[in-house]
Amino acid sequence: MKISKRVEKVAPSGIRVFFDLVLGMKDVISLGVGEPDFITPWGIREKAIYSLEQGYTSYTSNKGMIELREEISSFLKKRFGLEYDPEEEILITVGSSEAFDLAARTLTNSGDKILVPEPSYVSYFPLFYLAGGSPHYLKTTIDNGFKLTPQQIERACDKNTKVLVINYPANPTGTSYTRKELLEFAKIAKKRNLIVVSDEVYDELTYDFNHTPFATLPGMKQKTVYLNGFSKSYAMTGFRVGYACGPKNIINHMNKIHQYTMLCASIIAQMAAIEALKNGSKSVLQMKKEYQRRREYIVGELNRIGLRVHKPEGAFYVFPSIRNTGYSSMDFALNLIKKKKVAVVPGTAFGPSGEGYIRMAYASSLDNLKEAILRISEFLKR
Amino acid sequence: MDEILEILESDARLSAEEIAKMVRKPVAKVKSLIKQYEKDGVILKYKTIINKELLHEEKNGVRALIEVKVTPQKDVGFDYLAERIYRFPEVASCYLLSGSYDLLLIIEGKDIHTVSSFVAEKLAPMENVRGTVTHFLLKKYKEDHQILKRKERTKRPAISF
Numbered sequence: 403m404k405i406s407k408r409v410e411k412v413a414p415s416g417i418r419v420f421f422d423l424v425l426g427m428k429d430v431i432s433l434g435v436g437e438p439d440f441i442t443p444w445g446i447r448e449k450a451i452y453s454l455e456q457g458y459t460s461y462t463s464n465k466g467m468i469e470l471r472e473e474i475s476s477f478l479k480k481r482f483g484l485e486y487d488p489e490e491e492i493l494i495t496v497g498s499s500e501a502f503d504l505a506a507r508t509l510t511n512s513g514d515k516i517l518v519p520e521p522s523y524v525s526y527f528p529l530f531y532l533a534g535g536s537p538h539y540l541k542t543t544i545d546n547g548f549k550l551t552p553q554q555i556e557r558a559c560d561k562n563t564k565v566l567v568i569n570y571p572a573n574p575t576g577t578s579y580t581r582k583e584l585l586e587f588a589k590i591a592k593k594r595n596l597i598v599v600s601d602e603v604y605d606e607l608t609y610d611f612n613h614t615p616f617a618t619l620p621g622m623k624q625k626t627v628y629l630n631g632f633s634k635s636y637a638m639t640g641f642r643v644g645y646a647c648g649p650k651n652i653i654n655h656m657n658k659i660h661q662y663t664m665l666c667a668s669i670i671a672q673m674a675a676i677e678a679l680k681n682g683s684k685s686v687l688q689m690k691k692e693y694q695r696r697r698e699y700i701v702g703e704l705n706r707i708g709l710r711v712h713k714p715e716g717a718f719y720v721f722p723s724i725r726n727t728g729y730s731s732m733d734f735a736l737n738l739i740k741k742k743k744v745a746v747v748p749g750t751a752f753g754p755s756g757e758g759y760i761r762m763a764y765a766s767s768l769d770n771l772k773e774a775i776l777r778i779s780e781f782l783k784r
Numbered sequence: 785m786d787e788i789l790e791i792l793e794s795d796a797r798l799s800a801e802e803i804a805k806m807v808r809k810p811v812a813k814v815k816s817l818i819k820q821y822e823k824d825g826v827i828l829k830y831k832t833i834i835n836k837e838l839l840h841e842e843k844n845g846v847r848a849l850i851e852v853k854v855t856p857q858k859d860v861g862f863d864y865l866a867e868r869i870y871r872f873p874e875v876a877s878c879y880l881l882s883g884s885y886d887l888l889l890i891i892e893g894k895d896i897h898t899v900s901s902f903v904a905e906k907l908a909p910m911e912n913v914r915g916t917v918t919h920f921l922l923k924k925y926k927e928d929h930q931i932l933k934r935k936e937r938t939k940r941p942a943i944s945f
């Protein structure tokens with residue numbers, strides 16, 4: 403049987419084997435997770451239970467419940483001064499992952515060049531590739547804190563370049579950008595007529611400065627597809643609910659794919675999301691505070707045990723260099739799990755230039771972090 | 785509240801060194817701040833929360849909530865009488881409340897008899913105590929933000945993107 407050429411070409415994530423190994427092991431200290439270690443705040447869970455009891459078990463409108471879109475609209479306005487029309491410019495999706503896929507498929511014509519930072523979240527490159535585009539990696543390194551530079555973006559632009567993907571705070575590096583830095587990107591987007599797909603799911607976990615949504619920059623609202631969700635801020639990964647905001651035209655086309663594939667996000671998740679926006683801000687702040695302490699702790703400790711690390715501006719990841727250990731990323735992760743039962747993700751999962759790094763999530767209790775650091779330092783001494 | 789206090793309130797076993805790493809302050813500074821808090825009585829003591837509900841011991845004793853109506857006194861209000869009451873070692877907690885009664889006490893004793901004799905012999909006969917209502921505690925579900933069950937754990941897989 404012949405499989406689609408494009409699908410066949412998407413690498414079956416060599417990392418899968420490593421994942422299976424980790425998932426088969428017991429008593430592992432895991433710094434390998436891409437989700438919060440908090441359980442969804444009770445108020446949100448209770449609302450989901452209540453919704454179920456009240457018989458909210460149906461489809462919703464394709465774009466999502468209007469009550470949720472209105473809540474998102476007023477939340478964004480209050481929080482960032484960002485205005486989106488709940489009727490036409492907001493689409494509720496099954497996690498922001500779906501929103502990203504919809505954006506990729508809606509924006510891409512065959513041969514379009516798509517600029518994707520690297521290392522970056524695992525789905526960006528393949529989804530644009532599957533959509534028929536030619537994704538192009540923009541490499542970043544620890545030397546400049548894994549930040550894209552305006553020059554680098556400009557240099558990569560040619561007549562086929564259509565989309566710039568950005569993600570900040572970033573998975574896997576935790577890197578984020580200040581408003582000043584983003585303004586430089588906006589200039590290029592304007593000059594080169596780029597659409598910016600901006601994944602900002604970790605926005606609430608920004609520690610050193612205020613988060614600036616890309617769409618709030620002058621002239622950028624019309625050129626940005628803004629992606630966000632509830633998974634990270636409200637510890638709601640399992641609910642699978644996110645959203646895309648953007649120009650009416652783009653959102654309407656994204657909704658066409660959405661209605662034929664997902665139809666709508668789960669109504670229970672949407673009800674829970676409404677509750678999160680209405681009453682969840684206190685929990686968000688508590689979790690953020692806790693992550694921030696763990697960040698200080700783990701960055702300090704990694705430095706102490708001799709792993710070079712860029713202090714991340716946000717999210718709950720650190721991406722230390724393991725170059726001086728002599729291991730490749732995969733070997734480091736494999737040996738660490740086998741010998742010391744600590745799980746981390748090899749940097750190469752996030753693009754070839756992730757070689758020489760590992761991703762550690764500090765969304766784990768302080769006791770776990772302490773124990774993990776101890777075991778890693780023993781591992782390094784061997 | 786100072787971040788150091790917040791951290792200690794959630795985990796008193798953390799060392800000054802560890803706290804210093806979390807708040808990015810020199811260890812010496814953290815140590816001296818904690819000393820000062822101890823000296824000022826802001827930090828009263830460090831203790832362990834034991835979930836006795838899980839011990840299933842007969843000797844856990846009994847607890848009772850007691851509503852106390854009192855007559856406040858000139859110049860000292862409720863404070864004088866409250867102090868005379870809370871100094872008894874049987875009194876685990878003592879609060880002054882608004883509403884239909886004045887003091888709420890939590891009393892600990894080894895059995896119902898001990899608690900009732902405390903009420904009958906010590907508390908009720910006190911001058912200016914106008915009446916008491918005793919509620920024996922049957923089961924504790926949550927105390928000081930702590931749910932008295934084994935901790936809820938995330939069911940997340942050990943690795944994901």
